[in-house]
Amino acid sequence: MAAHNLGTELDLSWISKVQVNHPAVLRRAQQVQARRTVKKEWQAAWLLKAVTFIDLTTLSGDDTSSNVQRLCYKAKYPIREDLLKALNMHDKDITTAAVCVYPARVCDAVRALKAAGCNIPVASVATGFPAGQTHLKTRLEEIRLAVEDGATEIDVVINRSLVLTGQWEGSDFIKTSTGKETVNATFPVAIVMLRAIRDFFWKTGNKIGFKPAGGIRSAKDALAWLSLIKEELGDEWLKPELFRIGASTLLSDIERQIYHHVTGRYAAYHDLPMS
Amino acid sequence: MRTGVIGLIVPPTFSFLEMMWRICPALAVGCTVVVLVPPASPAPLLLAQLAGELGSFPGILNMISGPTSLGPVLASQPGVQKVAFCGAVEEGRTLRRTLAGQGLELSLALGAESLLLLTEAADVDSAVEGVVDATWSDRSQGGLRLLIQESVWDETMTRLQARMGRLRVGRGLDGAVDMGARGAAARDLAQRYVHEAQSQGAQVFQAGDVPSDSPFYPPTLISDLPPASPCAQTEVPWPLVVASPFRTAKEALAVANGTPRGGSASVWSERLGQALELGYRLRMGIVWINAHGLRDPAVPTGGCKESGSSWHGGPDGLYEYLRPSGTPARQPSLSENLNYDTFGLAVPSTLPAGPETGPSSAPPYGLFVGGRFQAPGARSSRPIQDSHGNLHGYVAEGGAKDIRGAVEAAHQAAPGWVGQSPGARAALLGALAAALERRESALAARLERHGVELKVAKAEVELSVRRLRAWGARAQAQGHTLQVAELRGPVLRLREPLGVLAIVCPDEWPLLAFVSLLAPALAHGNTVVLVPSGTCPIPALEVCQDVATLLPAGLVNVVTGDRDHLTRCLALHQDVQALWYFGSVQGSQFVEWASAGNLKPVWVNRGLPRAWDQDAEGAGPELGLRAAQTKALWLPMGD
Numbered sequence: 001m002a003a004h005n006l007g008t009e010l011d012l013s014w015i016s017k018v019q020v021n022h023p024a025v026l027r028r029a030q031q032v033q034a035r036r037t038v039k040k041e042w043q044a045a046w047l048l049k050a051v052t053f054i055d056l057t058t059l060s061g062d063d064t065s066s067n068v069q070r071l072c073y074k075a076k077y078p079i080r081e082d083l084l085k086a087l088n089m090h091d092k093d094i095t096t097a098a099v100c101v102y103p104a105r106v107c108d109a110v111r112a113l114k115a116a117g118c119n120i121p122v123a124s125v126a127t128g129f130p131a132g133q134t135h136l137k138t139r140l141e142e143i144r145l146a147v148e149d150g151a152t153e154i155d156v157v158i159n160r161s162l163v164l165t166g167q168w169e170g171s172d173f174i175k176t177s178t179g180k181e182t183v184n185a186t187f188p189v190a191i192v193m194l195r196a197i198r199d200f201f202w203k204t205g206n207k208i209g210f211k212p213a214g215g216i217r218s219a220k221d222a223l224a225w226l227s228l229i230k231e232e233l234g235d236e237w238l239k240p241e242l243f244r245i246g247a248s249t250l251l252s253d254i255e256r257q258i259y260h261h262v263t264g265r266y267a268a269y270h271d272l273p274m275s
Numbered sequence: 276m277r278t279g280v281i282g283l284i285v286p287p288t289f290s291f292l293e294m295m296w297r298i299c300p301a302l303a304v305g306c307t308v309v310v311l312v313p314p315a316s317p318a319p320l321l322l323a324q325l326a327g328e329l330g331s332f333p334g335i336l337n338m339i340s341g342p343t344s345l346g347p348v349l350a351s352q353p354g355v356q357k358v359a360f361c362g363a364v365e366e367g368r369t370l371r372r373t374l375a376g377q378g379l380e381l382s383l384a385l386g387a388e389s390l391l392l393l394t395e396a397a398d399v400d401s402a403v404e405g406v407v408d409a410t411w412s413d414r415s416q417g418g419l420r421l422l423i424q425e426s427v428w429d430e431t432m433t434r435l436q437a438r439m440g441r442l443r444v445g446r447g448l449d450g451a452v453d454m455g456a457r458g459a460a461a462r463d464l465a466q467r468y469v470h471e472a473q474s475q476g477a478q479v480f481q482a483g484d485v486p487s488d489s490p491f492y493p494p495t496l497i498s499d500l501p502p503a504s505p506c507a508q509t510e511v512p513w514p515l516v517v518a519s520p521f522r523t524a525k526e527a528l529a530v531a532n533g534t535p536r537g538g539s540a541s542v543w544s545e546r547l548g549q550a551l552e553l554g555y556r557l558r559m560g561i562v563w564i565n566a567h568g569l570r571d572p573a574v575p576t577g578g579c580k581e582s583g584s585s586w587h588g589g590p591d592g593l594y595e596y597l598r599p600s601g602t603p604a605r606q607p608s609l610s611e612n613l614n615y616d617t618f619g620l621a622v623p624s625t626l627p628a629g630p631e632t633g634p635s636s637a638p639p640y641g642l643f644v645g646g647r648f649q650a651p652g653a654r655s656s657r658p659i660q661d662s663h664g665n666l667h668g669y670v671a672e673g674g675a676k677d678i679r680g681a682v683e684a685a686h687q688a689a690p691g692w693v694g695q696s697p698g699a700r701a702a703l704l705g706a707l708a709a710a711l712e713r714r715e716s717a718l719a720a721r722l723e724r725h726g727v728e729l730k731v732a733k734a735e736v737e738l739s740v741r742r743l744r745a746w747g748a749r750a751q752a753q754g755h756t757l758q759v760a761e762l763r764g765p766v767l768r769l770r771e772p773l774g775v776l777a778i779v780c781p782d783e784w785p786l787l788a789f790v791s792l793l794a795p796a797l798a799h800g801n802t803v804v805l806v807p808s809g810t811c812p813i814p815a816l817e818v819c820q821d822v823a824t825l826l827p828a829g830l831v832n833v834v835t836g837d838r839d840h841l842t843r844c845l846a847l848h849q850d851v852q853a854l855w856y857f858g859s860v861q862g863s864q865f866v867e868w869a870s871a872g873n874l875k876p877v878w879v880n881r882g883l884p885r886a887w888d889q890d891a892e893g894a895g896p897e898l899g900l901r902a903a904q905t906k907a908l909w910l911p912m913g914d
Contacts (some may be wrong), residue, residue: 019545021565022913024401025410128678195400202433220671231441 005206007170014203020192028185032231037223044087046263047254048094050222053079054242054251055123055211056275057100059179065108068101072112074275075099075120076212079255086262096251097240098123098153103146110150123153130178132157155211155246173209179246184214187228194232210237213246219257222250276600277305278380279356282349284370286362288312288359288416288457288513290388294322294578295586297359298336302598305878308333311349312737314340347373358563359595364510364536364874367583371871378605378881382595383583385461387417388510390526390540391567392553393431397426397543398565403434405541405567410516411442411454411483411494414568418511420534422527424865428520429515432498433495435518441493442483454494457513457648463488464512472497472517492778500775502530510536524553532558535873537580540683541567554908555769559565560586563867563909571759574907580879583903584876589757589768591905599897603883618865619843622836639669640812641676642835643819646828647682652676657836659813662726670812678804678844681832682851685775685802688829693772694801697750700798704747708740710821715740718786718814724895725785725811735888736828739790740895749899750798757907764912770903772800773876774852777845779838781857781880784887785811790891791820792855800901804851806841842866848875853900855883876901 021036023201038046056075058067075096085232100123103111124146128134143154157178174193182200190212197208210233212225225245226271229237237243259267281301285294294310301308314321319338326336339345343366350358360370367385375382389409389494393402402520406649410419423431447455456462468903469479477500480495498518500507510519521527531540539561544550554562560578570576575589586592639656641648653676656669671677692700692842711718715736722732726876757766776796780790785808796803807815813836822831834841842862846869855878863879870877878901 019396019398021398021401021543021545023911024398024404024565026913027566028401028404034450038451 002022004075005170005208008108008204008206010168012166015197018196022188025188025191028191032191032228033224035221037227038213041261043223044258046081046090046223046226047219048087049238050219050226050245051094051251051254052097052240053100053226053243053245054078054096054253055100055246056096057179057213057246057248058105059100059102059129061127063102063105065105065112065136068105068108069112070117071101071275072099072109073116074251074273075179076116076118077273078251079258080272083255083258083262085242095120097121100125100155100246102144102153103149106146106149106151111232115221121152122150122152122267123155124149125155125178127154129155129157130180132159133273137206156165171208173211173244175211175213175246179214181214185212185216189226190225190228191232193244194229197237199235207236207242209244210244211244211246216245217249219250219254222247222254228245276598276602279306279604280354281306281308281596282311282346282352282358283308284311284343284349284358284360285313285319287316289316289318289361290413291318291321292889293361293416294319295362296572297484297664300587300592301687302335303428304596304861305753306596307337309337309339309349309355311339311343311345313342319457324719328463329503330575331563343370346370350374350377350381353605354599357596357599358380360384360583361585367444368871368874371677372538372704372868374867375871376860378696381867382585384577384587384877385581385583385874385875386510386536386578388536389417389538389567390420390422390557390559390748391678392531392540392542392557393421393423393427394524394542394544394553395426395550396426396546398545399427399431399434399564401542403438404423405543405565406435406516407442407453408894409567409577410514411439413447413453415513418515418517420531421516422521423518424527425520425522428763432518435496436480436482437705439480439496442494444483444491444493446721455512456492457489459490459534462492465492468506468509468512468515469495469497470801472500472504472506475506476501476510477504477506477517480578485671496857508534516637517697524549528553528556529740532556535581536578538578538582539563539576541565555820559741559852559906560904561907561909564797565811565904566909566911566913569762569909569911571762571766573757573759574909575905577905579904579906580717581874583874586905589907591768594900599891601891604643611873612654613864613869615865619837619839619841622840628825637668640671640816640835641673642673642681642864643816643822643833644677644681644829644832645687645821645832646826646830648819648823651836659811661724665759666723666876668813670816670835673834673841675840675844677834677836678848681804681834682775682777682845682848683833684829685804686850688827689772689774689802691827692797692802692830694725695800699892700750700800701747703722704743704794704798707818707821708743708747708827711736711740711818713820714817720815721817722786722811735784735787735858738888739787742787742791743794745894746794746798749794750800762909762911764910766910767908769906769908770799771906772888773902773904774801775804775850776801776853776902777806777848777851778855778856779845779858779862780808780815781885781887782808782810783884786814786818788885788887789895791887791898792857793904795898797826797830799899799904801852802830802832804834806834806845808836809838819836839865843869846877847872851875853877853901856880858882 098121126142127139323338361380364385367383442453444454445452478498480496483494485493495515540559541563542553542618550564575584575586575591651671654674659667661667719732778792846866853876857880860882863881
């Protein structure tokens, strides 16, 4: 993780001076998606880079230790070994950025990663995920327990009632949403958030990270997101310390694209290991 | 009805789409088109191929590849009814002068520069994207003048420069590229401008990922260019942006309206009231609010002032290729020996041939300028004779100074008149109509002395009264909302006054024509300077006596005198926004030639009389169309 955001004095005038013109932001979002994406070996390289940004996530009601273990294994070996060998990237230590689970499953995740000999962080969602409507005492206790169990990153759900009444908190990363809403990570929203991150950096020198989550399923989407970060913030933000993608099925689509790049054929469902 | 054969001249910088924008409406209303394209540009060749595929209708679209000097040759072909020229300002001027008197319509679409006005209440990041759309994308047409409010100057420049660093220049058809190239000529023009700007003390910033070979030119931002420098007066070429600061919205308007160009502009502000105020007061053909470069076939696109007054898209685009039914076909009437330098320069002497007969008349009429009758600068009058050769009265001998005074008075009265609601204007025109009605017998008597039968004279006065009322009522409709398919939000087609409209009235129908021309001009918010009929100006001056009491001062100004001389003064005046001339063939030719000075739209009759008593010619929609100019105001919505 990047150095912690030391924060600044809350200056609400910064917020009140912000103007966002929605139609113009929509046009910019369309323009970004209309650009031709990178092709051939550059696309393969971008996709591998995208893998290193993924917070491989499982947030279902029926999570147990067995599927968490499978997930952690997939996090350590995201792309099939022979495909990586064909690209000569098998020794570059390509893993996902983190594994993201519910607080109750943190123990299982830590154990599975240790068994696999992998040191990627375990992130836990906490604070009454996804609605955030629980008592402050229990929310704080959740975070404490998750950290005790071994989680090194916490995805905090902000208290929306505080937001709507103008009482703000600080953070190291901003995330588009829990991923459990009807509309999650869209480009117009992201553009506004990225501009805010850039403004904050220009004003204070602090770099805040960005994590879009929810609805990013295809490799093409991932490429568009990477190019958006590159355009708006620059290469400095294209690091796992400052950029994460919260996704679960994205990894299999990326793997399929890599398979196609290496072999020239489209993979069947059973050709690639489950996550 | 459709105009007929259109000659279209396009510049080398035109894209395929731009050409289609102009050709398709012409074909749609039934005209046929001959396009003169510059050699060595590929897009027109594609167009020629398409034209060749119109198998069942050969000849409706034709292409000639050649230099712009062929333009006058194309225009002189007997079948061509109208020439539409798109390109640079100076070439447009030259063409206007060359085609004077040839009897065809000329419409000009000149220059490609646009303007972006960034206030402190704007979403600066989005406005920066607007700058990219305006100048550094493939949709952009020309350079950009960027006006930034001082309080957000630093912020805007930082973001703009950061954004420029991420632009990619390359082959236009590559989907990953922002901006292509427009040929070596465009590159050289940009290069020259940058060097000149630097020598005049400006700061130049260039960035972006640009291939090093010609003809690619990097996106360029110029700031600190002194406003008085020659560079600041000329049009900004593509792909340059010239940024200047302003302090208040009022100053922004003064700077923005302070050039001869009046093409397109965008206003960036999240404050609705401010955005609309700026949008309405910018003298431009198209204004976008919080957007730039949006186009749609249903919305008229064009300019005003020296950007030419030709339109494409929307209803105005169709009117370009239509004429009122019954207009005679073109008659070549070029007087090759018309000396533009001497036409109307000297006033022929009006000493009477012999002793004047007839009762000694009332004191001479003065000029009606600034709401009152005043003596002319030359302090002389000319006699007016009735149909029997007897003296009817004296009218003032107006000259250049009087024209100058009249135009000034008209400009002073303009803001007040424009600010009146259409209802108030209608009421005033109605009051004038009532006053004319009361004066009917006097006016009829005056007309009778000039050989008009009493019955016809009374009818003339009644018709004049009716027309005043009718135009007052017609001007109630201000503008309307257009339906644009892909936009959320309205687009308004506003009809705005031209400004000061100069009218040289015909000799036929001395009262009716005077009123028929005055009424639409006033109803649409213009102020007018009129030269009444030469043989019978007295009815017009009688009307002025009512105007003096009823209408604001300076709204209507009437100058009598030698018609050719006064026409010359009006046509050469740079601050008259439009000129309507109903007189001789030579006069029409001179007016067309002289209008090249400030490229004012002109309407001439080429010596042909008009049936003013017929509603089609005397009160038709053509008058309403010519009396105002269109502005398209785009208001994309969303929060």
